[in-house]
Amino acid sequence: xxxxxxxxxxxxxxxxxxxxxxxxxxxxxxxxxxxxxxxxxxxxxxxxxxxxxxxxxxxxxxxxxxxxxxxxxxxxxxxxxxxxxxxxxxxxxxxxxxxxxxxxxxxxxxxxxxxxxxxxxxxxxxxxxxxxxxxxxxxxxxxxxxxxxxxxxxxxxxxxxxxxxxxxxxxxxxxxxxxxxxxxxxxxxxxxxxxxxxxxxxxxxxxxxxxxxxxxxxxxxxxxxxxxxxxxxxxxxxxxxxxxxxxxxxxxxxxxxxxxxxxxxxxxxxxxxxxxxxxxxxxxxxxxxxxxxxxxxxxxxxxxxxxxxx
Numbered sequence: 001x002x003x004x005x006x007x008x009x010x011x012x013x014x015x016x017x018x019x020x021x022x023x024x025x026x027x028x029x030x031x032x033x034x035x036x037x038x039x040x041x042x043x044x045x046x047x048x049x050x051x052x053x054x055x056x057x058x059x060x061x062x063x064x065x066x067x068x069x070x071x072x073x074x075x076x077x078x079x080x081x082x083x084x085x086x087x088x089x090x091x092x093x094x095x096x097x098x099x100x101x102x103x104x105x106x107x108x109x110x111x112x113x114x115x116x117x118x119x120x121x122x123x124x125x126x127x128x129x130x131x132x133x134x135x136x137x138x139x140x141x142x143x144x145x146x147x148x149x150x151x152x153x154x155x156x157x158x159x160x161x162x163x164x165x166x167x168x169x170x171x172x173x174x175x176x177x178x179x180x181x182x183x184x185x186x187x188x189x190x191x192x193x194x195x196x197x198x199x200x201x202x203x204x205x206x207x208x209x210x211x212x213x214x215x216x217x218x219x220x221x222x223x224x225x226x227x228x229x230x231x232x233x234x235x236x237x238x239x240x241x242x243x244x245x246x247x248x249x250x251x252x253x254x255x256x257x258x259x260x261x262x263x264x265x266x267x268x269x270x271x272x273x274x275x276x277x278x279x280x281x282x283x284x285x286x287x288x289x290x291x292x293x294x295x296x297x298x299x300x301x302x303x304x305x306x307x308x309x310x
Contacts, residue, residue: 002029002102002158003080005036007059007067007172008090011043014124018091018204021127023051025093028129033099034081038072062171064223069177070167077161088156092118093127093202095135101198101247102158108252109193113185114158115240116196121146123204135200142202151194151240151261154178155203163190168230176227182238183231194243194255 004026008019026035037048040057048055056079060071076085084102088094105114119142128134157178164184170177185192241261246253 001032001082002084002086002099003034003036003076003082004029004086004088004094005038005072005076005080006088006090007038007072008041008044008047009173010041011047015091015206016043016047017126018123018206020047020051021123021204022088022090022092022094023047023053024127024129025095025135026088027051027053029094029096030099032082036076036080038076039067062169062223064171066171066173066223069170069172071169073164073167077164080161083161084158085161086156086158089203091204091206092155093123093138093204094156095139095200095202098199101195104198105158105193105195105247105252109191111160111163112158112191112193113163113182114193114195114247115154115156115182115243116194116199116201117148117151117240118153118155118201118203119143119146119148120203120205123202138202139200142200146202149203151242152179153203154182154240156199156201157181159185170227170230171223174221174224174227176224176231179238180231182240182242184238186238186242186244191245192238192243193245193247193252194240195247196240197249198247 006023009015011019023035023037026033035051035053036056037044037053038056039059045055045057056072056075058075059067061067073087076087084106086098086102102114105112121138121142122145127138131137155178164181167177167184168180170180182192239261242258243255244258246255
């Protein structure tokens with residue numbers, strides 16, 4: 001029914017622990033779920049054998065050493081055993097409600113992109129998967145201690161095989177590619193479904209020690225800017241808030257709020273990009289929409305620098 005695929009960082013220390021947690025949660029999603037791990041990163045082959053998942057060591061890389069997203073997206077869609085595929089970042093724990101949500105969407109939409117918000121949680125040890133209620137207990141802890149991220153933090157994408165047939169050569173581990181994936185679906189008039197209410201996704205917090213400049217480098221270095229340029233620059237944006245539909249307990253519903261989100265974003269961009277006179281002229285409208293000068297930095301930073309969250 002569903003094939004999940006991903007690519008990891010080297011399985012070392014804390015990163016290794018949380019990546020094993022994520023993959024272990026995926027193999028527990030039920031019968032018919034396939035998991036593919038791309039890349040010859042340190043420890044990848046061992047983790048794949050340990051968890052009984054499919055390992056494809058070949059993953060073309062940019063001269064910098066970072067993997068090309070389009071290469072393993074194309075290969076995953078080619079070799080997947082199921083008609084629906086899901087790319088997820090390798091630090092995301094997915095709960096057993098994912099397959100049911102996918103079935104519900106697929107029953108109404110033959111062509112779609114499904115995604116959802118994540119909850120950030122500090123996880124420092126291996127999850128006790130031997131506990132039959134591991135998912136319920138982890139969910140309770142995340143609701144108590146975690147933090148749900150806004151719509152520009154996107155970590156899983158469910159879509160039919162063959163949907164993404166022409167992805168620019170983005171590098172994984174930098175920003176912008178995730179927003180492009182959403183934008184592309186919207187551009188082709190494909191339903192984009194926000195499944196936040198139906199799927200509980202946990203992002204296990206980690207540092208950015210793999211970059212000498214930390215998170216800022218991941219978001220703003222030369223490779224990050226290369227990704228932005230490949231996607232067409234900052235004129236395109238795609239986030240969970242732009243979803244055309246929402247999957248709720250009542251079924252599929254139109255997401256009318258996305259029009260308000262688009263309006264707010266447009267006003268914020270004009271206001272932020274203009275001179276002080278523009279800020280003064282736009283102040284009444286910005287304030288009516290709840291957009292204050294201090295919040296414009298968030299728009300620029302989150303929708304610009306922080307588009308992809310490796």
